[in-house]
Structures are given as structure tokens and as C-alpha cells.
Amino acid sequence: MLEIIRTLIEALANGFPGIRSMREDKRHRQLGAELFLLYARMNQLMLTAEDIVRYLEEYAASTAHRPTGELPEHDRRLRPLVERQREDLLDVRHLLDERSAVVQIIEPEAYNRLAPLLGLKQGALDTLCRIMYGGDLPLGPSQAEIDAWTAALPPRRDDPSRSSLFGLVAADRLVERSARRWREDALPRGSWGRDVHARVVHYLAERQPRGQLTEIRSALTLLRSTLLENFTLADVLLEVGDRARPSSAHRGAGRR
Numbered sequence: 001m002l003e004i005i006r007t008l009i010e011a012l013a014n015g016f017p018g019i020r021s022m023r024e025d026k027r028h029r030q031l032g033a034e035l036f037l038l039y040a041r042m043n044q045l046m047l048t049a050e051d052i053v054r055y056l057e058e059y060a061a062s063t064a065h066r067p068t069g070e071l072p073e074h075d076r077r078l079r080p081l082v083e084r085q086r087e088d089l090l091d092v093r094h095l096l097d098e099r100s101a102v103v104q105i106i107e108p109e110a111y112n113r114l115a116p117l118l119g120l121k122q123g124a125l126d127t128l129c130r131i132m133y134g135g136d137l138p139l140g141p142s143q144a145e146i147d148a149w150t151a152a153l154p155p156r157r158d159d160p161s162r163s164s165l166f167g168l169v170a171a172d173r174l175v176e177r178s179a180r181r182w183r184e185d186a187l188p189r190g191s192w193g194r195d196v197h198a199r200v201v202h203y204l205a206e207r208q209p210r211g212q213l214t215e216i217r218s219a220l221t222l223l224r225s226t227l228l229e230n231f232t233l234a235d236v237l238l239e240v241g242d243r244a245r246p247s248s249a250h251r252g253a254g255r256r
Helices: 002-014 026-064 078-095 101-105 108-118 124-133 143-152 165-185 194-207 209-230 233-244 248-255
Strands: none
Touching: 002 026, 002 108, 002 124, 002 143, 002 209, 026 078, 026 101, 026 194, 026 209, 026 233, 078 124, 101 108, 108 124, 108 143, 108 165, 124 165, 143 165, 194 209
């Protein structure tokens, strides 16, 4: 699942090469506010991911030297981390809906990387959140899988048609082929025995999550630099304030 977080952050960090030439208007402020909110949520995703990886490393190390048959039960330390990660992923998915400035303005190549994650009805984010709803920890998808999705999607032009129904349906189909395997490969809620221990050890050795966290942190630094160089605090606060301010009709209705 770390690969999903990494792909999200890298797409956002590299998806706005023309941002310096944007006119500083409401659309510009909206983009800044959305990127700021996404940055804050992505940072939380990374921090929770670090806690999860640390837990898995401790679990693998603490059981590696025990005699066969004496592996301890999986305690409940991981469950709140999975729930927190799920909530943050849901927030990210909500921010990246089809009406968001980020989705509409982001350059086509970066959009192509986001499309399978967002999808129409069953993007990767929604699928992972459903798996996590029961307390399981999904390990998929791999980076190779995400890269294959991007290559399989039809090229998108830099115009509004890139958000077409066809493209998102195609992304849903790509994800659907993998969803069952993700559920089967997820680390289950509840007691863990020797079989799960072996899977955790294999995951740590093969997928190198500690190294992925380093890359995620670097991408977050780049995204933060984009925010600092192209938006002011006033831009962000003004747009967030506009969102929070109720309309006159709504205020009038509240006085009745």
C-alpha cells in the first residue's frame, strides 16, 4: 500500500509544471488550498505508514528467534493504525473528486497515474479502504502493478475530455482484476501465526518499505516546496475561508 501513497504524492509534486504562469485568481487560490489540504493529509499518511512499518519490523524481529510453535498472538497495536490510515485515504479520495481544481488542472501524464487510484466506482483507493474497513492490512498493489495500469490506459490530452467516463471506467476495470488478490494477500485482523510471520518477513525483504518511506518523504518535500514557492498563506486562507463561509441564502434560512 505504500506504493499507492508514493504514487499519489509524486503525481501531485510533479503534476503542475506550468503553475508559475497561472494567473493569480480564484482558480489559482482554489488549487493552492486543495494542494495545502492534500499535503497535510499526505503527511499524516506518511507518519501512519512509518508507524505501521515500524510495527511490522518489530513483529518480524521479535518472533524471528522464538522456537517453532511459540509465535505470540498478534496484539491490537496495528488495528488503530489501519483505521487511521483508512480515514486519511478516504479524505484524500474526497478531496480528489472530479470537481477539484487539482484533478482538472494537473498535467495529463500525472493524471494518468492518478486515474486508476481514483476510478469511477472502484478505484484503487476505494478498494483498499473497503479491505481496511474490516481491519485487514492490504500490502498491494506493487509499484510494478501501478506502472502497468498507467501504461495500459489510453493517452490523455490536455483538455477537459481527459476526465471522460470512458477513461475512468477503463481504470476501474484494471483495478478490478487485482482487487481479489489484494484481499487474499492482506494481513488479517486477529491472531497471527507462523504463516503470517513468514509473509511479513517476505514483505519487508522484497518490497523494502523502509526505502519507500524515504522516497515518500522526498516527494513530500518537493510538494511542500511547490506550495511555498507558488502560493502565499493569504491565498490559502482566503480560499479556505470562502469555502467555510455560508451563503447568504443559507444564513437567511438559519434565522427562520
